[in-house]
Amino acid sequence: MTEAPQTSGTTPAFAPRVFSGIQPSGGLTLGNYLGALKRFVEKQDEGVETIYCLVDLHAITVWQEPAKLRHATREAAAGFLAAGIDPARSILFNQSQVPAHAELAWIFNCVARMGWLSRMTQFKDKAGKNRENASVGLFAYPNLMAADILAYHATHVPVGEDQKQHLELTRDIAIKFNHDYGIEFFPIVEPVIEGAATRVMSLRDGTKKMSKSDPSDMSRINLTDDADAIAQKIRKARTDPDPLPEALDGLSERPEARNLVNIYAALADISPAAVLQDFAGQGFGAFKPALADLAVEKLRPINSEMARLMDDPAEIDRTLGGGAERAEAIARPIVERCFEITGMIRSRG
Ligand code: TYM
Numbered sequence: 001m002t003e004a005p006q007t008s009g010t011t012p013a014f015a016p017r018v019f020s021g022i023q024p025s026g027g028l029t030l031g032n033y034l035g036a037l038k039r040f041v042e043k044q045d046e047g048v049e050t051i052y053c054l055v056d057l058h059a060i061t062v063w064q065e066p067a068k069l070r071h072a073t074r075e076a077a078a079g080f081l082a083a084g085i086d087p088a089r090s091i092l093f094n095q096s097q098v099p100a101h102a103e104l105a106w107i108f109n110c111v112a113r114m115g116w117l118s119r120m121t122q123f124k125d126k127a128g129k130n131r132e133n134a135s136v137g138l139f140a141y142p143n144l145m146a147a148d149i150l151a152y153h154a155t156h157v158p159v160g161e162d163q164k165q166h167l168e169l170t171r172d173i174a175i176k177f178n179h180d181y182g183i184e185f186f187p188i189v190e191p192v193i194e195g196a197a198t199r200v201m202s203l204r205d206g207t208k209k210m211s212k213s214d215p216s217d218m219s220r221i222n223l224t225d226d227a228d229a230i231a232q233k234i235r236k237a238r239t240d241p242d243p244l245p246e247a248l249d250g251l252s253e254r255p256e257a258r259n260l261v262n263i264y265a266a267l268a269d270i271s272p273a274a275v276l277q278d279f280a281g282q283g284f285g286a287f288k289p290a291l292a293d294l295a296v297e298k299l300r301p302i303n304s305e306m307a308r309l310m311d312d313p314a315e316i317d318r319t320l321g322g323g324a325e326r327a328e329a330i331a332r333p334i335v336e337r338c339f340e341i342t343g344m345i346r347s348r349g
Pocket of ligand 1: 019020021022023024031032033034035036037055058144145146148149157158159160161162163166197198199200201209210211
C-alpha cells in the first residue's frame with residue numbers, strides 16, 4: 001500500500017486509514033466482488049485500519065422498495081462477512097446509522113460547486129435524458145460520498161475504476177474546504193484502483209460495465225448465483241471465434257475475451273499475462289469450462305456462507321449496529337470539529 005498522501009504538500013501526516021462503501025441497491029455482482037470486496041479483505045488482512053459501509057442513504061437516490069432495501073442491506077452485509085470481512089478487525093456498518101455522514105454532506109453541499117457535480121459522468125448516465133425528474137439526491141450524491149470518506153479522515157479508498165471521478169471530486173472538496181477555512185483539516189485521499197479486475201464488463205457486451213442494474217441477469221454473475229447458474233452464464237458469455245493470443249496486446253480489440261481473461265486472473269490471483277501463458281492458442285471451448293470451474297470453486301463457499309448468515313438476520317443487524325457505534329466514535333469528533341471550523345456554535349452539554 002502507498003504511503004499516506006503527500007499531495008497537497010502542506011497536509012499534515014494522517015494515519016493510514018482505509019474507507020470504502022457499496023450500495024445495497026440490489027444484489028452484489030462479480031464486479032463488486034473482484035473490483036471492491038475482495039480488495040477490502042486484502043486491505044483488512046494487511047493490518048491497516050479498515051472501515052466498510054453499506055451506503056443505504058446513497059441507495060435511495062433512486063427509488064427503493066423499503067422491504068427490499070432492508071433485505072439487500074442485510075444480504076450485502078452477509079456478502080462482506082462471507083467474503084472474509086471480520087467485524088472484529090474491520091468496522092462494518094450501514095451508513096444511515098451514523099448521522100455524521102449526512103451532516104458533513106450538508107457542509108460539502110456548500111463547498112462543492114454546481115459545475116463540478118454537473119460534470120459527473122455517473123449522474124449523466126443515471127439521470128439519462130430525464131434530468132428534470134432525477135432526485136436532488138442523485139445530483140448531490142458525490143458530496144455524500146466525500147462525506148463518507150472524510151468524516152473518518154480516511155486516507156485510502158479502494159474502489160473499481162468507475163468511482164475514480166468521484167474520488168477526484170472528494171479531493172477537490174477537501175482542498176477547497178482546507179483552502180477556504182485556512183486549515184489543513186481534511187486529508188487528500190488516494191484512490192486505490194488496483195488489480196486485474198478494476199472494471200469487470202458485462203458478459204453480454206464487453207464494452208459495458210457489469211452492473212446490478214443491467215436488465216439482463218445473464219450479463220452478470222451475482223454472489224447469490226448457484227454453481228449451475230454461474231457455469232451457464234459463463235458458457236453463454238459472448239466471445240469471438242479466435243483462440244487466445246500469447247500476449248496481452250492481442251486482446252486490445254477483443255473486449256469480451258479480455259474481460260474473461262481478466263476475470264480469470266482476478267479469481268486466480270495471477271496476472272492476465274500468466275493466464276495467457278497457460279491458455280495461449282486455446283479457444284473458448286477450452287477456456288470457458290476452466291473459467292467456470294474456477295469461478296464456482298471461488299464463489300461457492302461465499303454463496304453458501306451468505307445463505308447461512310441470512311438465516312439469522314437479527315445477528316447481521318447486531319453486527320451492523322456494533323460497527324455503527326465504533327464508526328460513530330471516530331466520525332463524531334471529526335464532524336464536531338468541522339462544524340466549529342465553519343463557525344457553528346456547539347454549546348450543548
Ligand atoms: P457501487 O455500489 O456501484 O459499487 C461498489 C464497488 O464495486 C465496484 N464495482 C466494480 N468494480 C469492477 N467492475 C465492475 N463492474 C464494478 N461494479 C462496481 C465500484 O467501483 C465500487 O468500488 N459510490 C459508490 C459507493 C460509495 C463509496 C463511498 C465508495 C459511497 N460512498 C465512499 C467508496 C467510498 C458506488 O455507487 O459503488
